Amino acid sequence: MSDPTRMTAADLGRAIGAGDLSAVDVTRAHLDRIAAVDERVHAFLHVDNEGALAAAARVDAARAAGEPLGPLAGVPVAVKDVVTTRGLPSTAGSKILEGWRPPYDATIVARMKDAGMVVLGKTNMDEFAMGSSTEYSAYGPTYNPWDLTRIPGGSGGGSSAAIAAYEAPLAIGTDTGGSIRQPGAVTGTVGAKPTYGGTSRYGLIAFSSSLDTPGPCARTVEDAALLHAVIAGHDPRDSTSIPAAVPDVVGAARLGATGDLSGVRLGLVREFAGEGAEPGVAAAVREGIEALVKLGAEVVEVSCPHFEYALPAYYLIAPSECSSNLARFDGVRYGLRVGDDGQRSLEEVMSITREAGFGPEVKRRIMIGTYALSSGYYDAYYGQAQKVRTLISRDFAAAFETVDVLVSPTTPFTAFQLGARTSDPYQMYLADLYTIPSNLYGGPAISVPVGLSDGLPVGLQVMAPTLADDRMYRVAAALETAVPRLVPPAL
């Protein structure tokens, strides 16, 4: 039997179900890998050796007792630290939540546990999921397994790096403006943002509630679809959860893997053509699209005239919602409290606590949001951004009248050097240029490895209509059959 850390989640699940591998051995192999490489990668903020082995042992016992196992039973998963895990630290990459152990599991975590999946630990991220490089983590950056001097993307750099470094076969991310897809692209892995409302937000530490969407990170499209199927579906605990059936994403991924895209129409957004992708990224994506055409797809140019305003609209809407959501960190019910000397007032202690507990990017966004929501500026900033959001959604709807999916680069540039963009926050924001439109619209989008540019991975993004998550998996899985698999250098 091959090394479990190099196997796909689908194969691991099959081998565990058939009794060819024990869940405990699979978990131990991944914990050993983490022990061997994570000092250099720093994908994890917390590893739960004991809990993971106990969960794996329960799966082995269930199998021995003849109980039926799901396709991912016994398969390890790493969870982004913004998702609550009962009894396990959940800091969202922030000092303000250092040491906090949530008293409950997020719905998606409960569903993974019910499916027999083994939570290995919590992954590093930009503080409160605000960033595109994981450098804004309060606990130090994560390093890209392709080149340890480069960023792994963000905000979910830890989840994608853990997958790329074979520390976990699967991981959970959250995508507000690209935080699953962009790390996937720059680490040569798959990252999928489901339809907003398709996966529950209950137990996500909120950043921007109208945009936050949890989803899967994996090394193959089929693996991502398998995890998607476990976590998706209506949750009465999330009032924006869609009460509709989950599309057959696994079936769609398997259909796509047959390599036939006859009759599928791919839309190229005209307004993206002139915008900012590095030549090496543009070339790799162009070759990927040519590969899709060889599989039978047809390419149609479409116009989405308001996409160029997606980035500015997003950087008003998301900070506005963040300034409201992060007001809950007041040093009273959980988390850090600083400066409580018995003399200072609640408000003073609150201000000192928040000053000490939040990093610079979080402070910037809280202040931008406070500005955009203040009475004199509301209409011109937040209100106007919400109208632009409507126009962007209309652009998508019009495009999907003529094409099945849209394709683009996932991010304009490959993994950059650590420190290259931290001094100029707006330069960091540009990483999200192509991912943000789908967040504002709510439809699903996936990043698939498509090739290399100067030795670094490039991702191709497939965007689909709301609730047509299956469509993006089909195209993504087809692409996977037509391009060489990206394997990072040995660590």
Place this chain on the structure above:
Amino acid sequence: MAAISRDEVAHLARLSRLAVTDDELDMFAGQLDVILQAVARVSEVAAADIPPTSHSVPLTNVFRDDVVEPCLPQAEALAGAPDVADGRFRVPRILDEEA
């Protein structure tokens, strides 16, 4: 022309309950100015008659059945608190704020 002054940033920090330092104010004033100038591009879009979108899911008034469900026991609800007294969250003084 700057979109935002250092004094305005200091005001935002107060509204945001952030006890920022002078050095931070210097840094944030420049950075917020760059960001606000960039995001102000939304004003180029003619959108007077366009309805705003707050949310992409067309659901309103979502209710669940009025059934009693177990909730967190008091000890667990208080377990993460920075300070607890008599089974409650203890907070710094809230009176005489202006004194």
